[in-house]
Amino acid sequence: MGASGTYPVLGHPSSGYLIEQASTRIWCDAGPGTFVTLPVDPDLVDAIVISHQHPDHCLDVITAFHAFRYRPDPRGSVPVYCPAAVIERLSLFADNPELAQTFDFHAMSGGDSVVIGEIQLAFAWTDHSVPTLASRWEANGRVLAYSADTGPEGDWHAIAAGADLFLCEASYQGDLGRYPYKHHLTSALAGGIARSQNVKRLMLTHIPPYLDKTISVAEAEVSFDRPVELAVPGTSRKI
Ligand SMILES: [Zn+2]
Numbered sequence: 001m002g003a004s005g006t007y008p009v010l011g012h013p014s015s016g017y018l019i020e021q022a023s024t025r026i027w028c029d030a031g032p033g034t035f036v037t038l039p040v041d042p043d044l045v046d047a048i049v050i051s052h053q054h055p056d057h058c059l060d061v062i063t064a065f066h067a068f069r070y071r072p073d074p075r076g077s078v079p080v081y082c083p084a085a086v087i088e089r090l091s092l093f094a095d096n097p098e099l100a101q102t103f104d105f106h107a108m109s110g111g112d113s114v115v116i117g118e119i120q121l122a123f124a125w126t127d128h129s130v131p132t133l134a135s136r137w138e139a140n141g142r143v144l145a146y147s148a149d150t151g152p153e154g155d156w157h158a159i160a161a162g163a164d165l166f167l168c169e170a171s172y173q174g175d176l177g178r179y180p181y182k183h184h185l186t187s188a189l190a191g192g193i194a195r196s197q198n199v200k201r202l203m204l205t206h207i208p209p210y211l212d213k214t215i216s217v218a219e220a221e222v223s224f225d226r227p228v229e230l231a232v233p234g235t236s237r238k239i
Pocket residue numbers: 052054128149
């Protein structure tokens with residue numbers, strides 16, 4: 001639904017993906033604009049996975065709360081998997097005990113794994129300024145890896161080992177040294193990590209609206225040494 005880094009612009013919601021395997025549908029990250037662009041009825045979403053508490057990744061959980069709760073036939077107990085800090089922040093913001101009736105929150109940590117329907121999920125802590133989980137999604141012998149938000153440090157890279165598709169953030173261009181905040185990746189770093197983990201395909205995401213995406217792709221293609229894809233809202237990708 002969305003891949004716009006840091007904030008959305010018209011037609012480009014912030015981070016959010018619908019991941020489907022047979023009859024299992026999981027909404028991964030709920031950046032602003034993603035709820036209204038879900039390509040299926042939100043009642044068909046089996047679970048929600050949130051990588052971290054930054055607003056561009058979780059604000060639409062609150063939107064979904066209102067949509068599920070305040071209607072004639074409320075929906076309850078929707079499973080949400082996320083770091084404990086996300087549960088705290090969303091609860092503070094909603095300031096409403098009914099949030100806990102709408103969602104079944106499950107606190108996840110790096111090293112945890114969980115089976116949701118027909119998808120097996122594993123998590124790793126990333127190099128970000130708040131607790132953030134990268135994720136590995138496996139089903140039918142196929143693997144999707146998602147970096148969430150991260151810098152290059154830490155031991156999260158293996159979450160992408162051999163992945164059929166690695167959805168990786170590329171917030172920056174050029175040299176990481178020129179950015180005061182080191183907890184994001186340049187597109188060249190994304191390509192290098194993808195190459196070192198032998199991923200089959202690399203798809204860049206979380207590129208801010210003010211950057212020229214063709215430059216991000218070109219820089220990642222140099223370090224990955226293969227063609228690189230771009231996450232585009234409103235499109236789908238079979239793995
Ligand atoms: Zn973030």
